Amino acid sequence: MSLALRDVSRTFNGTTAVQNVNLEVQPGEIVGLLGTSGCGKSTLLRAISGLDTDYEGEIEINGTVTKEIHDTTGFIFQEPRLLPWLNVLDNVTFGLTGKRQEKESLAVEYLTSVGLYGKKKLYPRELSGGMAQRVAIARALVTSPQVLLLDEPFSALDAFTKMQLQDLLLNVWEKYQPTIVLVTHDIDEATYLCDRIVMLSGQPGEVEREISLEQKRPRNRGSKELAHIKSEILQCLDLNKK
Numbered sequence: 001m002s003l004a005l006r007d008v009s010r011t012f013n014g015t016t017a018v019q020n021v022n023l024e025v026q027p028g029e030i031v032g033l034l035g036t037s038g039c040g041k042s043t044l045l046r047a048i049s050g051l052d053t054d055y056e057g058e059i060e061i062n063g064t065v066t067k068e069i070h071d072t073t074g075f076i077f078q079e080p081r082l083l084p085w086l087n088v089l090d091n092v093t094f095g096l097t098g099k100r101q102e103k104e105s106l107a108v109e110y111l112t113s114v115g116l117y118g119k120k121k122l123y124p125r126e127l128s129g130g131m132a133q134r135v136a137i138a139r140a141l142v143t144s145p146q147v148l149l150l151d152e153p154f155s156a157l158d159a160f161t162k163m164q165l166q167d168l169l170l171n172v173w174e175k176y177q178p179t180i181v182l183v184t185h186d187i188d189e190a191t192y193l194c195d196r197i198v199m200l201s202g203q204p205g206e207v208e209r210e211i212s213l214e215q216k217r218p219r220n221r222g223s224k225e226l227a228h229i230k231s232e233i234l235q236c237l238d239l240n241k242k
């Protein structure tokens with residue numbers, strides 16, 4: 001599914017958070033929104049998701065201007081947001097329609113793909129942070145979303161789990177090819193995962209620059225090419241002290 005933002009601005013109580021943002025995302029593309037704290041990344045994602053409709057400008061999903069929450073959109077937030085009174089399996093089937101047996105076999109398929117088949121009877125309090133986030137990923141994927149919106153999905157995790165889940169996300173992308181918009185302030189993550197990085201800056205936030213990455217995935221995290229792009233990004237953010 002394609003996405004297009006046309007002159008999107010959002011003002012909160014007289015203060016403009018983002019201003020005249022234009023962005024096109026192609027079907028199956030992984031686009032990162034990168035920028036320093038407060039430049040409006042989450043604000044834009046909430047507008048794209050339909051969770052916030054009080055913006056100016058237009059958002060088009062697959063050629064149709066809409067402010068609705070699209071039923072083919074999946075969300076993954078920074079924290080897993082699981083329902084504590086439901087076990088892992090029921091957290092994933094929650095919100096699905098259809099026969100119980102069909103819902104459960106679908107949930108099991110996705111729990112298996114995130115490596116949690118053996119944990120399906122556990123409750124959220126019994127999971128590590130990384131496991132809980134995997135459940136959130138399975139829950140987002142079980143509806144076969146064509147658009148996946150991720151708001152700093154791995155930022156609360158330790159470095160190793162983060163890398164594992166980034167690879168998991170790429171496996172999921174290989175399999176289902178959703179269009180992905182990823183909000184992050186992790187430059188390594190953005191260069192490892194994205195086809196294109198949209199850099200936002202300022203307050204109100206505006207698109208400062210876009211960087212396309214041609215490198216095939218899976219990428220070598222330590223490659224010279226990625227190091228070069230990271231340095232460009234740091235320079236753009238005015239953080240590269242030479």
Ligand SMILES: Nc1ncnc2c1ncn2[C@@H]1O[C@H](COP(=O)(O)OP(=O)(O)OP(=O)(O)O)[C@@H](O)[C@H]1O
Nearest residue numbers: 012013017035036037038039040041042043044185
């Ligand atoms: N519901 C709200 N009410 C008032 N102001 C808001 C609201 N949501 C966001 N803002 C303001 O909009 C601006 C952009 O916030 P936003 O959360 O989109 O930034 P961000 O780039 O995602 O930041 P971070 O990286 O710190 O999460 C900030 O100045 C913030 O205070």
